[in-house]
Amino acid sequence: MTQRDYVSRGRAPKPNQKKNKPAARKKHNQKQAPENTVPATLWVRVVVVVLILIGFAAWLWSIKDNAPAPDNQIEQPLVIQDEEGLPELPEEDWQYIKSLPGYEVEVDVEAHQGSGRRYLMQCASFRTRAQAEEMKAKIAFQGQESQIRKSTGENGDWFRVILGPFDTKRDAERARHSLRRASITTCQIWFWNL
Template identity: 45%
Template sequence: MTRDYANRKPRSTKPRKPRSNSKAAPKKRFPVVVAAIALLGLAGFGYFLWSITGSSDQAEVVETQVEQPKPKPAPKKDPDALPPKPKDEWTYQTELENKQVEVDLPEQSTAPTRPYQMQCASFRVESQADEMKAMIAFQGLTAQVRKVQGSSGTWYKVVLGPYDTKRAAERQRHVLQRAGINGCQIWFWEG
């Protein structure tokens, strides 16, 4: 069944009057049984409280009837007195005199650690390499142009460095990336 809500007349905003022909709801009766159970429970709880009111007094009477030996009063001490000086029981000095300590040192490699360099570009024409070097200089960094003979001819490489750590090279690469100079690679320094 479908309803047409679009062509339906709007409802009036006046409150509706109750229909006279409807049956009145039956009046609810007072729950006598529930009230009686609640009253009995309350009376039982009151009796319980009344019965335990004197029990704590009787326990105290029993405790006082048992004679306990009185402890001897402690001798009065001077509150400003210092405790006795502890005895020195240091034995490590004599033990260390007779001990030998062996330390394992890792073997140092004979190969020198190579610092890092960063190559930002390589060009066939030296003037293009000099332009790149100038752009890097505007960022506050120092670059070098190196002429390299390769199997395919002469190349002009724009390099930065050397750096002691790769992290230092990464830091400067991020400076160049923010300036729009991308593609810089970090390599080991080769001389």
């Protein structure tokens, strides 16, 4: 017998198997409970919960008017009213109003001298002078005056765009914030050491 004959032959019927399968299935289906019915225990639980809620509502209804009256009530102060119906204003006596003009404070203030440090702000550094000139023009449109300084280092020539000198760091910060509004965000503040 070849393999093909074995496959095409199909299965042999089992000796104990009944040929009447649909009848066996019907008997099995009749033993199951119908799916649409609700068990009686669920109805009992629902009824018990409803009775408890009704009892709780009746108990609250019965005690709503049984609150005891307060024994010690706070007495309201007697307010004297004038003929217009408004209370009289009390007399105010403020001591500091009389004594404040007589005080004088003397403070020894030394003349503020700057820290001696001056600040510069570098906004860019370029390889070509044309790029540096373009950045200088953007800064000039914002009302700031910048300079281009050429510096030579190990990496070759660089053209730095700087602003300053500023006497205080606050002045440098103010200039940097005005440039930020124009989307020039690369500025850094350093001590003046050129």
